[in-house]
Amino acid sequence: MKMGILFALAWALFLIPVRQAQELKPNVTELTTENIDFAMNLYRRISSHHDNNIFFSPLCMSTSLAMLSTGARGTTRAEIIRGLNLARLERDGQPELIPELFQQLRENYTQGGELQLNQATGLFVHRTFQVEKTFSEQAKTFFKAEAFNVDFTNQQASKTTINEYIKSRTGDKVTEVVSDIDPMTQLMLINTIFFQGKWELPFNPSNTEDDRFYVDKYNIVQVPMMFREDKYYQGSDDFLNARVLRLPYHGDAAMLILLPNKDVDYTTIDDEINAKRFLGWVNQLKLTKLEVQMPKFKMEQSYPMHKILPHLGIARVFNNMANLSGLSTEQDLKVSEVLHKAVIEVDEKGTTAAAATVTGITGYSLPTRFIINRPFFFFIYQETTNSLLFMGRVIDPTKM
DSSP: OOEEEEEEEEEEEOOOOOOOOOOOOHHHHHHHHHHHHHHHHHHHHHHTTOSSOEEEOHHHHHHHHHHHHTTOOHHHHHHHHHHTTOGGGOOTTOTTHHHHHHHHHHHHHHSSSOSOEEEEEEEEEETTOOOOHHHHHHHHHHHOEEEEEEOTTSHHHHHHHHHHHHHHHTTTOSOOOOOOOOTTOOEEEEEEEEEEEEBSSOOOGGGOEEEEEESSSSOEEEEEEEEEEEEEEEEEETTTTEEEEEEEBSSSEEEEEEEEOTTOOGGGTTTTOOHHHHHHHHHTOEEEEEEEEEEOEEEEEEEEHHHHGGGGTOOGGGSTTOOOTTTOSOSSEEEEEEEEEEEEEEOSSEEEOOOTTOOOBOOOSSOOEEEOOSOEEEEEEETTTTEEEEEEEESOTTOO
16 A cells, blocks of 8 residues: 655745846746746646636745655656756756755845745654655755654644644644545645735725726626825736736735736636746836726635646656655655645735746836726746746635
8 A cells, every 4th residue: 555645735925016026046047937937837727627716836836846856766756847847957967956946045035034935844754754864854954844753643633733833834824734634644745935025015095995896797896996006117918918017015025917908818818928928027017107906805725736736747756656765765655645725815015925929018108007907817926036936816806
């Protein structure tokens, strides 16, 4: 019988701003660019299943899988690296290169102190399970992983311990990620990310009023719409027939809004967004005086990633052909589940939780309004590296 590893991912975030991107180290920049394309691929797989709100953390996902890859071998590892879109960064004889890049990226977040972004990794190991020393050391060195011994045969106690860990690392925002534990579980890998951002240009609550949000041609809901008139960076993507708005946070982070033009079906954009286009938006925005109207919203989304990742080519790690011999010498080891839960809240103060076909951003000459009253996409990212922390789409702000 295969022993299972339960791989739980949790995220919480709050965001609001966008700022001119600066290039950091070329290798780290390459990592973040590839992670954006991974994020878009993952988004497309999630969106193919429904037309609801979506919210997840690609950084949390890629960090967790990158750590797991250090314990994988052969085809199992190759699938993870390809699925993460990181194969191009591989170098023969340098297995630690990708983990080192994630380490550099994490260190970049912690510099300065103004950006409130906390990422944590926990290894919950059954008291009789032996983890390879090399894997344990790499997890600690490159991913700052903490190790904990638990008794998975005591399902209630281990579940409580793990959920409390997640809750404490996400500002009490992400709760009850793990609802059930198989007593045969040997190891749980937990990665959390918590972002709390205060708008650089906060909205005045006294200006917030209920207004219409057009879910589609036939459904209109009333939502609290925030309002502010100020100078913002914005632009347009003429190929996608959409407008782009940067909402900056204090610190090195921002939220980028992609708003399809009126009567444009947002689903037509799904296949077109990628890293090159995203970076084009960020780098070509123009400062303009605008009246911005934006809905307040909260979202709490959960995804069984072990059912989604095989569509990105990450499959072997979940079946009986998994090779996790770098993680442990235990026989018949595979990943049983990858659970991801993400929470976001956006209000007047900020956010808690986040080729020929490419046409550049065109600045509007005298825009007056940016009214976000129909389905839109949003991206929360660190501006120095353009690392995508969170992304999602809002179809109905009244739905969690």
